[in-house]
Amino acid sequence: MQIGIPKETLAGETRVAATPETVKKLVAAKHQVLVERGAGTRARFRDSDYEQAGASLTDAAGALASALVLKVRRPDAAELGRMQASTVLLGMLDPFDAEGLKSLADAGLTAFALEAAPRTTRAQSLDVLSSQANLAGYKAVLLASHYYGRIFPMMMTAAGTLKAARVVVLGAGVAGLQAIATARRLGAVVEASDVRPAAREQVESLGGKFIDVPYETDEEREIAQGVGGYARPMPAAWMTRQAALVAERCKQADIVITTALIPGRPAPVLIQPETVAAMKPGSVVVDLAVERGGNCPLSVPGEVIEHEGVTLVGLTNLPALLATDASALYARNLLDFLKLVIDAEGRFAPPADDDIVKACLVCQDGKVLRSA
Numbered sequence: 001m002q003i004g005i006p007k008e009t010l011a012g013e014t015r016v017a018a019t020p021e022t023v024k025k026l027v028a029a030k031h032q033v034l035v036e037r038g039a040g041t042r043a044r045f046r047d048s049d050y051e052q053a054g055a056s057l058t059d060a061a062g063a064l065a066s067a068l069v070l071k072v073r074r075p076d077a078a079e080l081g082r083m084q085a086s087t088v089l090l091g092m093l094d095p096f097d098a099e100g101l102k103s104l105a106d107a108g109l110t111a112f113a114l115e116a117a118p119r120t121t122r123a124q125s126l127d128v129l130s131s132q133a134n135l136a137g138y139k140a141v142l143l144a145s146h147y148y149g150r151i152f153p154m155m156m157t158a159a160g161t162l163k164a165a166r167v168v169v170l171g172a173g174v175a176g177l178q179a180i181a182t183a184r185r186l187g188a189v190v191e192a193s194d195v196r197p198a199a200r201e202q203v204e205s206l207g208g209k210f211i212d213v214p215y216e217t218d219e220e221r222e223i224a225q226g227v228g229g230y231a232r233p234m235p236a237a238w239m240t241r242q243a244a245l246v247a248e249r250c251k252q253a254d255i256v257i258t259t260a261l262i263p264g265r266p267a268p269v270l271i272q273p274e275t276v277a278a279m280k281p282g283s284v285v286v287d288l289a290v291e292r293g294g295n296c297p298l299s300v301p302g303e304v305i306e307h308e309g310v311t312l313v314g315l316t317n318l319p320a321l322l323a324t325d326a327s328a329l330y331a332r333n334l335l336d337f338l339k340l341v342i343d344a345e346g347r348f349a350p351p352a353d354d355d356i357v358k359a360c361l362v363c364q365d366g367k368v369l370r371s372a
């Protein structure tokens with residue numbers, strides 16, 4: 001197949017959907033790969049590296065006119081205008097954004113949103129949410145340490161002893177668990193909260209302390225199990241008890257990293273403004289949920305602000321701050337997905353009965369196939 005790799009056009013998007021490593025594998029499988037000049041520059045991949053891997057360099061129009069287009073973000077109107085109705089598109093296409101999906105369907109594309117893959121063992125190697133959230137969790141801790149005017153580990157020096165930082169992580173999914181592991185490696189004392197009961201063991205296995213909010217009814221216990229590995233909105237009574245406990249822990253904390261999300265909904269509010277006001281001066285809150293409304297209503301998307309002596313980091317798209325590694329993992333995710341939809345002769349032939357392919361296929365024949 002002819003496979004196009006355009007340069008991402010969204011502001012601040014530094015990642016690229018194929019790396020010289022994945023291009024080499026696609027070329028070895030007899031595909032023709034067209035890379036837009038400069039597509040990998042912000043992720044530190046040179047045009048010459050792509051050429052050496054067997055790609056041909058082209059312009060945006062050339063890459064977008066390919067039969068199969070690999071993207072990081074959903075194409076905008078200008079990009080869609082350059083794509084053909086028969087194009088197969090793979091990317092992070094925002095499957096909960098009905099308008100966005102309609103724009104892809106209207107362009108006649110066959111589109112696969114990889115965020116919609118099920119959380120199963122077989123889907124792990126193509127799980128873009130995991131590969132990117134893992135890096136975001138890591139970067140969140142480094143950002144916190146950058147804005148925190150003190151150190152993470154306990155340090156005994158001739159001039160006296162410095163105390164270890166206390167880190168609270170809210171939401172112990174992929175990003176939260178990586179944040180716990182990273183903060184622990186830097187020497188912090190870590191506590192974490194999650195609705196899902198399975199999170200306790202994972203937090204503890206990384207050396208964190210689980211902030212327990214006991215379930216008081218069968219309904220709470222049942223909802224907390226989530227669906228397909230994802231959380232569901234918890235009843236108000238549980239959220240109130242959690243908020244009280246979290247507020248207590250945050251007052252003691254130096255760093256709070258929030259990662260709590262519920263698919264297709266606004267992020268749950270876990271840190272109230274009063275809690276921020278009660279935190280120690282110099283504390284830092286990194287809100288990884290800021291693009292979905294934020295776990296703290298004070299955080300501002302794309303900005304680092306100070307509120308009553310507390311720094312609130314609302315920077316978005318943290319994986320783009322680690323563009324080389326984020327692109328390397330993302331590109332491998334795409335390659336693994338392609339193995340499911342391209343047959344032994346190198347033709348696009350998506351199997352109708354594959355649960356991963358079915359879940360990711362969001363548009364075909366001018367129709368949106370997913371109710372967002």
Ligand code: NAD
Pocket residue numbers: 118119120121123124127129130133170171172173174175176193194195196199228229230231232234259260261262263268270
């Ligand atoms: P996510 O990004 O949707 O949410 C982040 C975390 O926030 C989740 O752990 C969620 O339970 C938590 N959360 C939601 N509401 C909360 C609240 N009110 N208070 C505290 N925490 C709250 O989740 P994710 O990181 O994508 O991971 C979701 C699940 O999928 C996890 O169980 C993860 O281990 C699992 N997973 C499985 C696979 C696989 O088997 N292939 C791959 C990746 C993730």
